Structures are given as C-alpha cells and as structure tokens.
Amino acid sequence: MFDYVPPIDDYRFLLTHVLGFDRAMAETGQEVDGDLAVAVLEEAGRMCAQRLHPLNRHGDEQGCRLVDGGVVTPAGFPDAWRDFVAAGWASMSADPAHGGQGLPFILQLWLDEMLSATNLSFGLFPGLTRGACEAIAAHASDALKATWLPPMVSGAWTGAMALTESGAGTDLALLKTRAAPQADGRYAVTGQKIFISSGDHDFGGNVIHLVLARLPDAPEGVKGISLFLVPKYLPDAQGDFTVRNSMSVGALEKKMGIHAQPTCVMNYDDATGWLVGEPHKGLAAMFTMMNAERLMVGVQGLGVAGAAYQQAAGYARERLQGRSADGARGPVAIIEHADVRRMLLNIRAFVEAGRALGGWTALQLDRAHHHPDAAERARADALVALLTPVVKAAFTDMGFESAVQAQQVFGGHGYIREWGMEQYVRDARIAQIYEGTNGVQAMDLVGRKLALADGLVVEGYFDLIMADLDAAGTILVAARTRDALALLRDATAALRGAGVTATGAAAVDYLRLFALVSLGWMWTRMAQAAQDDSPLHQAKRAVADYFALRVLPQAHGLATGIAAGEASIMALAADAF
Amino acid sequence: MFDYVPPIDDYRFLLTHVLGFDRAMAETGQEVDGDLAVAVLEEAGRMCAQRLHPLNRHGDEQGCRLVDGGVVTPAGFPDAWRDFVAAGWASMSADPAHGGQGLPFILQLWLDEMLSATNLSFGLFPGLTRGACEAIAAHASDALKATWLPPMVSGAWTGAMALTESGAGTDLALLKTRAAPQADGRYAVTGQKIFISSGDHDFGGNVIHLVLARLPDAPEGVKGISLFLVPKYLPDAQGDFTVRNSMSVGALEKKMGIHAQPTCVMNYDDATGWLVGEPHKGLAAMFTMMNAERLMVGVQGLGVAGAAYQQAAGYARERLQGRSADGARGPVAIIEHADVRRMLLNIRAFVEAGRALGGWTALQLDRAHHHPDAAERARADALVALLTPVVKAAFTDMGFESAVQAQQVFGGHGYIREWGMEQYVRDARIAQIYEGTNGVQAMDLVGRKLALADGLVVEGYFDLIMADLDAAGTILVAARTRDALALLRDATAALRGAGVTATGAAAVDYLRLFALVSLGWMWTRMAQAAQDDSPLHQAKRAVADYFALRVLPQAHGLATGIAAGEASIMALAADAF
Structure with missing residues (x-):
C-alpha cells in the first residue's frame, strides 16, 4: 500500500484561485486567511497520513469486539483518539462559546475528507460527536x-x-x-x-x-x-x-x-x-444533527474516492503488463494503456470537482453562520439546504463507483485483501445507505428542496452557475455544462409540483443530473482559473476536458429518463415483482 | 433470507416463444424437445434451490481452510459435490464420446445461471472442470x-x-x-x-x-x-x-x-x-478453456443478479415503511414506492433480457457444434466469438450493479450480513475481474471481434437484429432499440481499423452500448412474443417499456463519449496521474 498524500496543492489552488477564500472570510468577519488555512490543512494532513492511514487496514482486519459488555476497538485506536483530541482536531470548527476553535467550516469539511480517506471508521467518532453537539447547542437548555457540551466539544x-x-x-x-x-x-x-x-x-x-x-x-x-x-x-x-x-x-x-x-x-x-x-419536537432536533452529518457523509465518499485514486494511480505507474501502443516497448507500466487512464480519469473528474463543490458548500455554511447581513445568511442557508442532499447522495454514489473502478485497475490484486482496495469498496458502500439512503436524499431534493422559497432558491442557484458559465467564454466544459444545465432546468420545471410517485420515479436520476451540472460548474471555474503552464494547471485543464467529453454526456440519458415519467415504473402490480 | 425460486416459467417462455428451441434442435439433429428441456431445468432448479442455496451463506461465513497442506471446504460442500456428481449434473453437456450426456449447451448455460444464483463458490468447481475438459478434448493426445477425460467429465x-x-x-x-x-x-x-x-x-x-x-x-x-x-x-x-x-x-x-x-x-x-x-502453442489451448469459461463467468453475473432480485423483491413486498402516495395508508410495503420499484426494474430489465441473450448465444454454440451445414457451423461459431466478450463483461458489470441495487433496497439491513445481500455484492465483484478483466473483454471486442471476416460478422449480427426490429412493428422497445442500433453502427464504423489507443479509449463504453442494443433486441423479441393477458406476458411488456424508457437512454451518452476519441484520455502525462 502506498502512503497517503494529502491534497494540499489542490486545497491551496481552490482557496486561492477558485473559491475566493480570503474575500469570503473578510466578508464574514472571520480572521483566517489562505496561508493559515493551508497551514492548518497541512498539519491535519500529516496527522491523517501518519497516524490514521497506517491503522486503516489493521482496523479492518482486527475489527471491534464486545468484551464484558464493552466495546474494544482495534489496537491503536484508543491512542490515536487521544492524540487526535490532544491536538485539538475534535474541536476545530466548534463554537468558541462551547470551547471550540471556531475555524471555518470549509477546513472542517476538508479535514473530514482526509479523515475519510485515511480511516473512515475512525472519522465517524468525531463526525458523530460534532452532529450531537450541534443538536444540543441548537435545542437543549x-x-x-x-x-454536556464542553467535554463533547473537546x-x-x-x-x-x-x-x-x-x-x-x-x-x-x-x-x-x-x-x-x-x-x-x-x-x-x-x-x-x-x-x-x-x-x-x-x-x-x-x-x-x-x-x-x-x-x-x-x-x-x-x-x-x-x-x-x-x-x-x-x-x-x-x-x-x-x-x-x-x-x-x-x-x-x-x-x-x-x-x-x-x-x-x-x-x-x-x-x-x-x-x-x-x-x-425531536424530529426538528434530529434534522439539525442529520444535516450536519449528511455533508460529512457525502465527503466520506469523496475521501475514499481520493484515497483509492492515489493507490490505483500509484499501482498503474509501477505495474508492468502489456506493450506500448506502437508495440515497440514492453512490458510497460499500465498507466500507458488508455482504458486504465479512463478509469483513473473518471475518478479524478469526480474527486477534484467534488472537493471544489464541497468547499463551495462549506463556504456557504460559513456565510450562513457569520455573514453580517441577515438576508445573506438566509440566502446562504437555503443554498446549503439545497446542496446537502446532492452532496450526500451524489458524492457517496460516485465515491463508491470510484472505489470500484480503482479496485478494477488492480485486476485480481484488487480482489484480494493485500492492497486494501477491496476494503475501500466495502467501506464506501455504507455511505450510500446511512444518514438517509440516497433514494431518500433524492426525494428530499425533488420533493422539498426544489420548492424552497417557491423555487427561487434553485433558480437562484442555476442563475449563479449560468453567470459563471457565461463568464468562462469558450472553455469546452463551460459550453457542455451549459447544455446540461438547459436539460436540468427543463427537468426542474417539469417536476415542479409533481406528486409523490412522479417525484419518486424521477428523483435519483434528477439528483445525478443536478450533480453533473454542479460538477461541470466547478470544472468550469477550475479550468478558467488554471491558465498557466504549471503541471497543476495543465492537469486541471486536461481533466476538465475529460469531464466535458466523457462524463457529462450522461446528462442526456438522465434527462430522457426523467421525462419518461412514472407510468413504466407503476405499470407492474406489486405481486408481479 | 427467502427461498430461491428457479425461473422455470421464464425458461419455458424463452424456449417456446422467443428462441425457437424445438426448431433449433431439429435443425441440429439433437433429440431434445422443449418439454424435456424444461423437465431437466426443473430438476436442476430443485437441486440448486434445495441443496446449494442453503449452503451459500454458511459457506461465506465458514470459508475454506488450509489444514496440513490440504484445502478443507466449508461443512456440507463435499457432500453436496458428491450428490451433484451422482445426479449427473457435472457431465450434462459434455460430449458422449467422453462419457458426457450431450445435452444442449443452452441447458448448461441456464444450469450455470442457477448454480451462480444459489452458490457462486460451488459453481466454480464444475465450471472450471468443464473448461479444462474442453481444452483437453480439443488439444491433447x-x-x-x-x-484423464472420463473421470473429469463425470x-x-x-x-x-x-x-x-x-x-x-x-x-x-x-x-x-x-x-x-x-x-x-x-x-x-x-x-x-x-x-x-x-x-x-x-x-x-x-x-x-x-x-x-x-x-x-x-x-x-x-x-x-x-x-x-x-x-x-x-x-x-x-x-x-x-x-x-x-x-x-x-x-x-x-x-x-x-x-x-x-x-x-x-x-x-x-x-x-x-x-x-x-x-x-499453449495460448491457443488456453483460449479454448477461456472462451468456455467466459460465457460461464458472464452468466455468473446474471445468476447473482437474479438471486439478489428475488431477495430484494421479497423484502420490498414485506417491509413496511412510509405512507402510500396519497398519504391515506401507512405504513405500506415499500414495493409501493416508485424509487424502490425503479431499482427492482433496473435489475429485472437486465436479468430477463440477459437470460434470453445468454440462451440465444448458447443456441449458436449448439449450432456451431451440431449443425449439418459447415457454413452454418462457421457462421454460428463466429457469432459466439463476437458475443463472448459482451456476455462476459456486460453481464458481470450489470450483475454487480444489480447486486448493489438489490442491497440498496434493504437500506441498513443490506449492509449487515443478516440478509446475505452484502455477500452477493462481494461475490459478484470477482466476475468483473477474472477470466480476463472487463477492460480486456472490451479490447477483445473492439480490437479483434469487430474485425472478424473483415467486419462481416458484426454487420451480419446487426442485420439480424434489424430484421427483428423491423418485424416488431410499433412496439416501443423496438423503435428505441432501432435508434440505439443506429448509434452503435456509427460507432462501429468509426472504430474500424482504430489503433490500440483509440480502441482502448472507446472499448468499455462501446461494449456497453453493444450490450444495450443486444438486450433491447431481446426485449423486442420478448415483447412481441408476449401478447396475451397472462401475468407473465403482461410483465414482459411492462418491463420492455421500462427498458426502453429508462435504461436504453444511456445509449446516447455512450455514443457521445465514444465519438470523443482518445485525445482527452492521453493528454495527461503519466507522472501527472
């Protein structure tokens, strides 16, 4: 297994060139700039790479046991937890009023990405604790x-x-x-x-x-x-x-x-x-927890996908099989084979845009909490509500698909435990299920979130995307995303006020179309920001093109399926299944 | 866990109304009619349902062990093997010259489906033995x-x-x-x-x-x-x-x-x-084994998908959650919810057409062995060569996706071991990898099989499909499959003579498009054959519509991706991955 390399360069690029982090912090009066943010992420990345990544496979092998009525976690987990807490990571984004450090939520989200990338099982401990703290803070006396809050926050x-x-x-x-x-x-x-x-x-x-x-x-x-x-x-x-x-x-x-x-x-x-x-009124309190958790669970999909990508790319650079395309050299590293690249690019086309979209959503959460203008806070809060089911469901579906593709790069070596790839697949699978299945997320998006403010929230979101696409000029991914956005707007109009069955028939395909457009939007912003000849910028432009040409074409089929309506789904009697 | 119900009614429908079994047997001089075939499948189904299905989860839990240098299989497996052999199932389709029973390969393929549905691990023993026998029969002195052959055949x-x-x-x-x-x-x-x-x-x-x-x-x-x-x-x-x-x-x-x-x-x-x-010349001998195995491995995907479907449909009819669409009743069985039906229909749209396509391919194999006319034998043999990578890769990809969707129907109960759904996912995954990864299958299809007889084999296959679509009149799935076939023909023409890299860039998407058209063809034949008011015929027409409206629209995006060529895949330097 290869070491985990925290994606610090990508975080820095997003903060500096794509998401306008310094301006966002200034607007919301938070005293964190890009340099500090990167320093925090670097430190978090070191902890994840050095302390948690090495425990991941061992934790899977050993598992938890029930001894005399109490849970015994895998060897090394209690020590790792104590170190994690001592370094302050558990309280990073919590409200200082309860002992937290009050760092912006975007840093929390990316810490969650690295936690999920290196040890999904471990990351659930702080994640669930944070959700519980938010519910207590919002609803308890x-x-x-x-x-209860101070020791939980710490x-x-x-x-x-x-x-x-x-x-x-x-x-x-x-x-x-x-x-x-x-x-x-x-x-x-x-x-x-x-x-x-x-x-x-x-x-x-x-x-x-x-x-x-x-x-x-x-x-x-x-x-x-x-x-x-x-x-x-x-x-x-x-x-x-x-x-x-x-x-x-x-x-x-x-x-x-x-x-x-x-x-x-x-x-x-x-x-x-x-x-x-x-x-x-417990349900309202529960949703306070659930909403926080749902973003984190989405990021679990992202984290596992990023980690699986790193392993698969590392393996593809080292594994020698087959000959070069012209037949002249062999055996060559399998990274030379187009189909291996295709699998890796599929993962990367999701991971880097997902990281950006997650970061953008997190910044909206920061605005919702800290912006001085109440109308801005409400607007940001509504956008987070809109995006939460999308991040949860699309990121975990794509995260699982990514883990499966990364495993495929290894051939038979991916099916055995040796390289840890099959663990990524098994671990990533849960995120599509818990905190509300992805079907439930899609129903939430279509049934509730599209109706927010009589549809003005979703229209505002689409306008925001459209403005960025227009500003991007002739960039390929912008043009293709504009086509997909037109399909999405049609689908949105058609589903407005749809009944429960029509909503259910369309919801999952609709959510995926929504996610593709949102990722295309982020690829547009990244491609536009990546205009120099550095390897990072070159890669951004190349993967943006790949996304436009090979991933985004799914949009057409999704729109066609959504437009087909509910009849073919409801035709069969229940006992004919 | 629910009992496994062998799909005998579906086999009978296919033999009688879709695949022209009796005529095919008469043409090839095989003395088996539909009634005997169904009787054999019923007996096979009983054995799979009663002997192998109950061992499946236990086998997963206990696993194999290495004791004093020898493998110990899970308790019950040796007895089940002895019963399987004693009843003659191991030798069902083998050449009577070596002690086999010489039953047509279509029955073998469907036996393999039921073996894979009830116990994938067990089914590999006879499957691999058969492949080895074929290599020995074809190449050994x-x-x-x-x-060696008689005791292996038995x-x-x-x-x-x-x-x-x-x-x-x-x-x-x-x-x-x-x-x-x-x-x-x-x-x-x-x-x-x-x-x-x-x-x-x-x-x-x-x-x-x-x-x-x-x-x-x-x-x-x-x-x-x-x-x-x-x-x-x-x-x-x-x-x-x-x-x-x-x-x-x-x-x-x-x-x-x-x-x-x-x-x-x-x-x-x-x-x-x-x-x-x-x-x-070992590679040629190996491919004799591999080709036989590849059809079987494709059928493993089909088998697991069918079994997972049965479990998920059974659970969906019994599990009570949520309210009816009009809000009047609750809790209702989750089979009433459109999104649950969508998942089940996705699986069924694959399984029933896959069963038909597998059967059609097996009948070609029977023709290739037994038809009195050498030209017909060669034609059938070429069609089998063309279809083999499609059946192997598409059936195992769709089989895995089916297992994942069936697991999703169970929510959290699908992630724990209790219901056995997570085992289907873990077991189905191997079939995408072994006997040549699905990427290798796609390269075989595009790089070798499209070129058979200078492209005449694939064109002949498309003509065959087109003739059936034309004969189907106004059936929805026929019209939509015709559109998809046009996209596939364009893609085929574009890939003719493509280099290794262009082939690799397009191959996986091309194979999936090829499979969708082939499944649409089978849905057309089934929908056309299902014109009475029996529940089976009604269901065939309903699922055919679902396939046309909700599955086949993927074709457009696949064709777009294929047409995009290799540039976006090769743009990134190897060390930039």
Missing part, C-alpha cells in the same frame, strides 16, 4: 449545554445518534422506544435501537447518546417523537461521571465494512435521560 | 484423453486452470514457470501460480491442473508458452492414482468474496506433467 466525551429501530428506519413514525417522565424532571428511556455508530468504545470518557423516543402523551407518527440525551455515565453525588446508566450494548452488528467502527445494537432499560428541546 | 475428478503468476496476469508473455522434458516423455514443471480457483479441495478424487509454462527452448513472449496437464495424484505401478505429485498449496488467497471457493497460491516443484497439444 442552557443547563444541559453547560454540563473530544473528551463522544456522541452517538440513536434513531433507528428494527421496525423503524426511513420511517421514524414507527418507532417504539418510550420515555417516561420522572419526579426529578429526568426521563426513563426504554427500548432497543440498531445500527448505532460509535455506540460504545474504549477511548475513555463518557458516551452521549441522543435518543429518539415517545413520551406517554405523544401523538402518533413523527409528531410524537422527542429527543433525549442519554449518557453512558451519570453523575455521582460529587458530580463526577462514574455511575453506569442502565443502557447496554446488545451486540455489535456484523457488517460488510467499516469493521473498526463499533456499530451497536443498544438496549435502554429505564435509562436515565434528559429531554433536549421541546416535547414532541 | 488420444492417450491423454483416454486417461466429476469424479475436478479441473483447475493455472495461468496467472504474480508478475503475469493480463500479460501472459511475462510468465516464468518452466517445464523441463524428462526421459520418459513427461515434463517436470516448476514455478508459482496465484489466484488458482479450485486449486485443491476435500471432495475426494484427483485435481487436474492445466498449467501454462515455458519449455527450455521456448521463444520469448506468448509464442513460447505451452500447456501442461499436472495432476495432484499420479498413477502408481498398478495404475491407481495414489502418488502425490510434487505440487502444493502455498496459501489460500484472502479475498473480498467467494469465500467458499479455495483460491490457491500453487507451488509446482518439479511436478510431473504431460504436454497438452503442440509445444509453444
């Missing part, structure tokens, strides 16, 4: 915040989201876990949850579960769900967190991948908890 | 045939193909294994091979390796490779096969999937072998 304690039950996954209306009010204002939570990432570990410190449950007087359905903070350890009489709560790990899920991540079946047995936010 | 002994070395995969010119002639006319074979499927087992009986190696006077490159028969057991003085040959299993490969299949590192240490065919 000041008293709860004061107690990473001394970790967080977990306990939503799913065996009968209630996508449809949380069906959940059965109950919370009974106690005389002291606390609640007794009882039920079983499954698929709980980071449900327990041996890093030391508390594990804070945010659990969805029903109060006794709860209305049926999703309007009767409340959110509870249920910690592994309760405070004793001295206020030290030493008292085991009545919750336990029932089992570790046996999974296709992310073996170093303890995905737990959790049993809560009159476990003590505190209500977070209003009764019956 | 009569003396070798007399000794399944008492099994076969393995030992081609790959760590430095020689796709490029066999690089292989280093040596064979030294001995005074008794035999050879001493020395070297190490990797990725050797069915390299050893505990079924009892001999294991016959066909090993590629170089003679001392061999020219360099692929023109210096010879094929040797190297058995695990040599005959003793009484002619009983009791003497261990000096070959050993160095290790079992640790793989992503097919854990019940012993993929071996094999060491040959002056192992005794016999030359098969002429010196230095």
